[in-house]
Amino acid sequence: MIEFLKQPWPWYVAGPLIGLTVPALLIIGNKSFGISSSLRHVCASCMPANIPFFKYDWKKEVWNLFFVFGIFLGGAIAINLLSNPNPVEVNSKLATELAGYGITNFNNLVPEDIMNWQSLFTLKGFLMMIVGGFLVGFGTRYAGGCTSGHAIMGLSNLQWPSLIATISFMVGGFIMANLILPFILSL
Amino acid sequence: MQQNTDTEKDLRLRELDAMCVNESHLQHKWYHNLKYLVVGVLFGIVFVKAEVVSWFRIQEMFRLQSFHMYGIIGSAVVVGMISVFLIKKFNIKTIYGEPIKISPKTFNKGQIYGGLIFGFGWAITGACPGPLFAQIGTGATVIGITLLSAIAGTWVYGYLREKLPH
Numbered sequence: 025m026i027e028f029l030k031q032p033w034p035w036y037v038a039g040p041l042i043g044l045t046v047p048a049l050l051i052i053g054n055k056s057f058g059i060s061s062s063l064r065h066v067c068a069s070c071m072p073a074n075i076p077f078f079k080y081d082w083k084k085e086v087w088n089l090f091f092v093f094g095i096f097l098g099g100a101i102a103i104n105l106l107s108n109p110n111p112v113e114v115n116s117k118l119a120t121e122l123a124g125y126g127i128t129n130f131n132n133l134v135p136e137d138i139m140n141w142q143s144l145f146t147l148k149g150f151l152m153m154i155v156g157g158f159l160v161g162f163g164t165r166y167a168g169g170c171t172s173g174h175a176i177m178g179l180s181n182l183q184w185p186s187l188i189a190t191i192s193f194m195v196g197g198f199i200m201a202n203l204i205l206p207f208i209l210s211l
Numbered sequence: 212m213q214q215n216t217d218t219e220k221d222l223r224l225r226e227l228d229a230m231c232v233n234e235s236h237l238q239h240k241w242y243h244n245l246k247y248l249v250v251g252v253l254f255g256i257v258f259v260k261a262e263v264v265s266w267f268r269i270q271e272m273f274r275l276q277s278f279h280m281y282g283i284i285g286s287a288v289v290v291g292m293i294s295v296f297l298i299k300k301f302n303i304k305t306i307y308g309e310p311i312k313i314s315p316k317t318f319n320k321g322q323i324y325g326g327l328i329f330g331f332g333w334a335i336t337g338a339c340p341g342p343l344f345a346q347i348g349t350g351a352t353v354i355g356i357t358l359l360s361a362i363a364g365t366w367v368y369g370y371l372r373e374k375l376p377h
Contacts, residue, residue, distance in 0.1 A: 029260070032260060032261065032262055033257070033260045033261045034261075035261065035278070035279050035280075035282030035283045035286065036282065036286060037261070038257050038260070038261030038263065038283050039261075039282055039283040039284065039285065039286030039287045039290070040286050040287065040290045041253075041257045042254070042257060042258075042263075042283065042287040042290075043286065043287035043288065043289065043290025043291040043294065044290060044294070045250060045254055046290075046291040046294050046295065047291075047294035047295070047297075047298060048250055049247070049250060050294075050295075050298060050305070050311050050313070051298075051303065051305055051306060051311070052246045052247075052250070052305065052306055053243070053246065053247070053305060053306075053307070054305050054309055054311055054312060055247070056313055056314065057291075059339070059340045059341040059344075060339075060340040060365075062340070063340060063361055063362050063364075063365040064365050064369070066362050066365075067362060067365055067366045067369060071366065073366075073370075075366075075369045075370055075372075076372075077368075077369035077370075077372050078366075078369050086241075086244060087244050087247045088247075090244040090245065090247040090248045090251065091247040091248065091250060091251040091254075092251060092340075092341070092344045093248060093251065093344075094247065094248040094249065094250065094251020094252040094253075094254065094255060095251045095252075095254055095255035095258065095341055095344040095345050095348070096251075096255065096344040096345065096347055096348040097248070097251070097252050097255060097348060098251060098252040098253065098254060098255015098256040098257075098258065098259070098345060098348065099255045099256075099258065099259050099264070099344065099345035099346065099347065099348020099349045100348040100349070100350075101252065101255070101256055101348075102255065102256045102258075102259035102260055102345075102348075102349070103259060103348065103349040103350060106256065106259075106260060108260075112262065112265055112267055114267045114271070115271050115274075115276040115277055117274075117276055118267065118270055118271055118274060118276050122267075122270075130267065132349070132350075132351065133259070133262060133264050133265040133266065133267070133346065133349060133351075134265075134266055134337075134346055134349070134351040134354060135266050135267070135337075139266070139351065139353060139354070140353055141352075141353050144353060144356060151335070152335055152336065153336070153353065153354070153356055153357045153360070154356065154357070154360045155335070155360075156332050156335035156336035156357065156360075157332070157336055157343075157356070157357035157358065157359070157360030157361040157363075157364065158332070158360045158361065158363060158364040158367075159328050159329065159331050159332030159335065159364065160329060160332035160333065160336055160338070160339065160340060160343070160357075160361045160364065161332075161340075161360065161361030161362055161363065161364025161365040161366075161368070162325075162328055162329075162332075162364035162365065162367060162368045163325045163326065163327070163328030163329025163330070163331070163332055163364070164325070164329045164339070164340060164361075164365070165325065165364070165365045165368040165369070166321045166324060166325025166328060166329075166368050166375065167321055167322050167324075167325030167326040167328075167329055168316065168319075168321060168322060168325070169316075170329065170339045170340050170341070171284070171333075171339040171341070172339070172340075172341055174316075174322075174326075175284060175288065176284070176287050176288055176291055177291065178316055179288045179291070179292070180288060180291030180292045180294065180295045181295050181313050181315070182292070182295075183315060183316040184318070185316040185317060185318040185319075185322050186316055186322075188318065188322050188323060188326070189322040189323075189325075189326045190326075191326070192322060192323050192324075192325075192326025192327050192329075192330060193326050193327075193329055193330045193333060194330065195326075195327060195330060196326060196327035196328065196329060196330015196331045196333070196334070197269075197272075197273045197330040197331070197333050197334040198273050198330075198334075199327075199330070199331070199334075200273070200330065200331040200333075200334035200335060201269075201270060201273030201274060201334040202273065202274065204331075205334060205335060208335070
């Protein structure tokens with residue numbers, strides 16, 4: 025059983041489990057599944073700076089912070105107790121492309137060759153980690169949600185604005201991955 | 212009365228983006244929140260074991276080189292849809308007996324502009340907000356900087372909100 029759990033889980037196991045988070049959160053406390061709002065609650069609790077967008081009672085949303093702290097712990101448990109000993113399997117075309125950028129270490133889920141403390145202070149690392157993170161935080165809030173809030177929760181509730189948001193996420197991702205990221209990776 | 216107006220204003224503010232509305236009106240001791248921690252832990256384990264938090268998987272997805280992520284998101288949405296349908300159809304209540312309410316989302320142009328910007332960030336970092344937390348858990352400590360930067364991005368959005376087209 026443990027051996028089975030240590031293998032990477034197939035999509036048809038993981039997808040339905042992720043989908044079940046929606047009714048789980050609704051049933052245990054009337055909470056709509058969403059993760060990016062946790063970033064807003066951090067702003068509201070740590071540095072509201074008199075900005076109306078951050079002036080609300082964040083303590084009512086503290087469940088969301090417990091939830092994301094759980095995701096962090098879950099990551100730690102999965103890697104320490106259920107770790108897959110083999111390198112991450114990568115599509116051979118992608119592996120060839122990435123090798124061209126000097127990315128050959130597939131031992132972790134995060135590409136260590138480009139995302140590490142040393143590279144943080146290079147132009148490439150700055151763009152990948154700091155600018156990338158900024159776009160994630162700015163974009164999700166501007167869109168009113170991320171993959172969980174719009175693509176999963178919103179679509180589950182048949183909300184058409186969420187469909188528009190999800191399509192925009194994908195279009196942005198396709199443009200970046202295929203047209204812009206190659207330039208960043210070759211820096 | 213003052214209390215009521217405050218609550219109402221608070222709700223309106225939180226409703227500015229639909230993801231921020233907590234529908235429950237019940238007050239609980241803090242440890243009731245541990246339920247969400249447990250759900251988060253299970254969710255984080257699935258994230259890592261299914262490689263949803265893998266930068267490589269996200270690159271494959273945006274290059275149409277693998278069905279994996281489409282299968283995960285697609286089946287998650289189908290299961291979510293069926294669940295929400297059943298909850299509404301049978302009027303299922305929370306464990307505290309409250310009726311379940313889900314706030315609708317209203318359209319604004321932010322979903323397009325913000326969506327595209329988030330898409331750019333998603334393809335670069337290989338992570339949406341949830342996976343960022345899980346990646347740090349897997350020991351990629353430098354992603355803590357990416358998370359701080361995402362918080363900064365959220366803050367700057369809040370700061371510029373009135374000037375941005377919606």
